[in-house]
Amino acid sequence: MLAELFAAAAHGCRDRSPLTQRLLADAADDLSRGGVTARIMAGAERDREGSVPGLRFAGAVHRLVLEGRAPALAKHYPSVGGQPDLPRLWEDALPALNEYTALLRHRIGATVVQTNEPGRCAPLYGGLLVAAQEAAKAAGRQVPFCVRLLEVGASGGLNLRPHHVAYRLDDGTTLGDPGSTLVLDPEWTGRPPADLTHRLRVVGRAGCDLQPVDVSTEDGRLHLSSFVWADQLNRWNRLRDALDLAAADPVKVDRAAGPEWLAKHLARAERDVLTVVWHSVVWQYVSPADRAMGRAVLADAAAKATPTTPLALLVFEPRREIDYRFALMLKIWPAGISLCLGVGVGHGIPFTWDVTPWE
Template sequence: MLAELFADAARGCRESSPLTHRLLTDAAADLVSGGVTSKVMAGAECDRQGTVPGLRFAGAVHRLVLEGRAPSLAKHYPSVGGQPHLPTLWQDALPALHAHADELHARIAATVVQTNEPGRSAPLFGGLQVAAHEAAKAAGRHVPFSVRLLEIGASGGLNLRPHHVGYRMPDGTTHGDADSLLVLDPRWTGLPDVDLAHRLRIVGRAGCDIHPVDVSTEDGRLQLCSFVWADQLDRWNRLRDALDLAAVDPVKVQQASGPEWLAQHLARTERDVLTVVWHSVVWQYVSPADRAMGRAVLADAAAKATPTAPLALLVYEPRRTSAPEKYQFHLLLKLWPANLSLHLGHGAGHGIPFTWEAKPWS
C-alpha cells in the first residue's frame, strides 16, 4: 500500500529530518483519505519499496521550493532561509500541491531518487587507501598502487574525485587536497591502518548510471539539491561545495546498465594499476537479474587478476540492524588475486560519521 511506503520513508528520517518526517507522515494520512496526494501519486500504487516513492514526492516538493514556486512552503524550508513550523507545515503545503499537482505527478513518475551524497567520499578515500596499500603488500611492492576507479550507480559523479577532496582530521591535519573547494569533516572514530599521508593517485575514473545526472546543467544541480532534506544544512552546504568542485573537475557519467558497462571496462587491464569497482547505497535499486549478471562479470575479472594488475571491490551498502527500522552502512573490501576480504567499518548513510573497525569479511 502506497501510504505504508510513505509512512516507512517518514520513519526513516524521523530523527535526522523532522521536516521531511512530518511532510511524509501527513502525506501518508492524506493518501488514506483520498486527498490531493492521491492525485499527485496516481499510478504509483504498485511501486516497490526500493523505488522509495515517498522520497520522490518529498524531492519534487522541495524542487518547487528551490525554484521559488511554493511561497507558502518556503518559510518552512531552511534550504531557502526558512524555519520549520511543523504544526502548520501540511496546511501550507496544500496550496502548492493543488496548484502544481499535474507537474508534480509527471516529475515523480519520471524521476528516481538521486542523492549522490558527497560525504561518502570520506569512507571511499580511506577504503581506497587500504586497497592500494594491501594490494601492494600482497604483490611485494613497497609503494601503494595507483588506482583506476569504476563506479556503478554514479548518479552525478560527485564521488569520482576523492583524491581532490580534503579530509580534516581532529588533530588539525588535512589529508587529500587541503586546498580543495570541498573539505570534509569526516567525523571518524579510529583510523584505517595505513599511511593516510600517502598521496592517493587515481589514474583513471569512470562511472555509469541508468539515469545519470548532468551536474553541468542547472536542471541537474536542482535535481540533486531537491533530494537533500531541506533541514539538513550541513548536507546542503556539502553538496553545494561538491557541485562547485565538479564544475572545475568534470567527469561525465555514462548512461548504461551496470553489468554491460562493467564488462566493457574490466576487459581492459593496466599494469601496475589497481582497478577498484565501487558502489554506494545503490544495491537496493538494482534488479535481481542485474545483480546476478554483475556478480558473474566481477567473478570473471577476478579470476584473471594478477599481482601486477590487481582488482578490488569496494562497497558501502546498508544492512538492517537488530533494532526495528534501523540500518547500518558497512564498508566492505574484496581484493584479488590476494583473496583478501575485509569489513573495514561502518557509518551513517551519508558517509559521515564513520567508525573504522577492520575485521575479516566472510
C-alpha cells in the same frame, strides 16, 4: 500499501530531518483519506519499497520550493532561508500540491532518488588508501598502487573525485587535497588501517548510471539538490561545494547499465594499476537479474586478476545484520582479501573504522 511506505519513510528520517518526517507523515494520512497526495501519486500505487516513493514525493515538493513555485511553503525550508513551523507545514503545502498536481505526478513518475551524497567520499577515501596499500603488500611492492576508479550507479559523478577533496580530521591533520573547495569533516572514530601519510594517486575514473545527472546544467543541479533534506544544512552546503568542484574538474558519467558497462571497462587491465569497482547505496535499486549479471562480470574479471593487475571491489551499502547501518566492504583479487572496514550512516559522515572479516 502506498500510505504505509510513506509512513515508513517518515519513520526513517525521524531523528535526522523533522521537516521531511512531518511532510511525509502528513502525506501518508492524506493518502489514506484519498486527498491530493493520492492524485499526485496516481500510477505509483504498486511501487516497491526499494523505489522509495515517499522520498521521491518529498524531493519533488522540495524542487517546487527551490524553483520559487511555492512561496508559502518556502518559509518552512531552511535550504531557501526558511524556518520550519511543523504544525503549519501541511496547511501551507496544500496550495502548492493542488496547483502543481500534474507536474508533481510527472516528476515523481519520471525520477529515481539520487542523493549522490558527497559525504560518502570520506569512507571511500580511507577505503581506497587501504586497498592500494594492501594490494601492494600482497604483490611484494613497497609503494602503493595507483588507482583506476570505476563507479556503478554514479548519478552525477560527485564521488569520482576522492583525491581532490580535503578531509579535515579532529586532530588537525588534513588528508587529500588541502586546497580543495570541498572540505569534509569525516567525524571518524578510529582510523583506516593504512599509512595515512601516503597520498592517494588516481590515474583513471569513470562512472555509469541508468539515469546520469549532468551537473553542469541547472536542471541537473536542481535534481540533486531536491533530494537533500532541506533542514540538513551541513549536507546542503557539502553538495554546493561538491557541485563547484565538479564544475572545475568535470567527469562524464555514461548512460549505461552496470553489467555491460563493467564488462567493457574490465576487459582492459592496466599494468601496475589497481582497478577498483565502487558503488554506494545503489544496490536496493538494482534488479535481481542485473545483480546476478554484475556478480558474474566481476567474478570473471577477478579470475583474471594478477599481482601486477589487481582488482578490488569497494562498496558502501546497508547491511541488515548490523541494524541497517551502512558498511564499507572491500575485496581484493588475487590477494584473497575480504574485509568489512567499518560502519556509518548512509550519508558517510560520521563513520567508525572497525575491521572485521567480510563473510
